Amino acid sequence: MTGAPIEPLLNVKDLVVRYDAAQALHGISLHVAPREIVAVVGANGAGKTTLLRAISGLVRAAEGQIEFRNADVTKLPVHRIVELGISQIPEGRGILAALSVKDNLRLGGYVHGEPDPALLAKLRSWFPILFDRYLQAAGMLSGGEQQMLAIARVVLAKPQLILIDELSLGLSPKVTSELVPRLRDLRSDGASVLLVDQNIQQALRVADRMYVLANGRIAYTGTPDELRAAPDLMARYLGIEVVTPGSKEAE
Template identity: 40%
Template sequence: MPLLDAREVHGGYGGMNILNGVDMAIEADQIGVIVGPNGAGKSTMLKAIFGQLNVTQGDILLRGEPIQNLPTNRLVELGMGFVPQEHNVFPSLTVKENLEMGAFLKPGNVKRMLSKVYEFFPPLHEKRHQPAGELSGGQRQMVAMGRALMAEPELLLLDEPTAGLSPKYMYEIFDRVKEVNAAGVGILMVEQNAKQALAIADKGFVLAAGQNRFTDTGQALLADPDVAKSFLGG
């Protein structure tokens, strides 16, 4: 049974569909990457999975149980975490305070999970007493990911985790994604750095106009000339 299984998902905003029958499934030990042109519905799909927009048709299953249109706090309780692309830290709070905010549903786990997050992201331990707003973009992204991990999710959704980052931090974030996944957290992320993201993906989903154009392993998509020509810049 897949960890996440989305079938024929339709949904959007204000009565207008952006998703027009998207299928997406990953296993618990996999990294899934969603790529495609602007306006393809990539971030919209993450929001549909995380209950941030109305799914009008189709099913989204977490460990075989339907979750579409559940409130986000219930999804966190069920084992899902979400890191949005923007406004994903509290800039006036310290790094440690930001992380503690992520454990509000499991306050008894704070000490143990802080230790675990610092293992994933060693720079955060060094800067734990510093306001998050003073960090570099890459370190702020680590804070956002760390805060989501504080609730011990089985599935972590990442929306453009390397947007605006230098190549150095891009590869650093991808390395951390692989480590988090190896520790037992399924990952589904939207990424603009498509080639680099597909290189670490077990499953890749190429969306266009709110539909699946290609679905395969990351390596197979990278090797597909049609995918390269249409979506990866040649």
């Protein structure tokens, strides 16, 4: 599997984050390569959201370093990190419910002025429903449609790295599986995705590579196939019995 090492797009080194007295991340190291979809999975409270918030500058690293495109971004303010090419879909999606779909999209592309027409055309082909509801309040959209809007909004910021906190939360497996090809399209277009999810089955389906986070530490890293082949690990860190083809399917 190993070829010439690829220069990582994102490199997190020995990251420590503390909230007051409590330590949420205990020295995390991970990387994301160009055109790679990486998933971080872990139970409630494992530190997934904290990790993404630290990368996007919303919480500060107490120790360690975050490098993006070979530059140290550890101490940069959020807006600089966005300008450099990292955009986050927050937990709960961050849709502004009272604003129209159109205005939510406009906010996504604000760093570039008016939304790029070519990108809007692509988004129309990906998520036609959003353009049928273009002038409606975003709060009227279903959960799945709101997640489409959240994805569309970050795409307009033209990020090189998209951080997604809980892609599948509150969505049916069917709706979630409709979003997966879009993440692959983003990868084909040159972006990388770092997603965190409690839904391991979902993460196994979409990721090129995975990390298991347990109590603020990386407990395991490997490909989805390697993780599927380690049922003891899945049970220990994720409390999950692995569903293998031919056995009862969880969906």
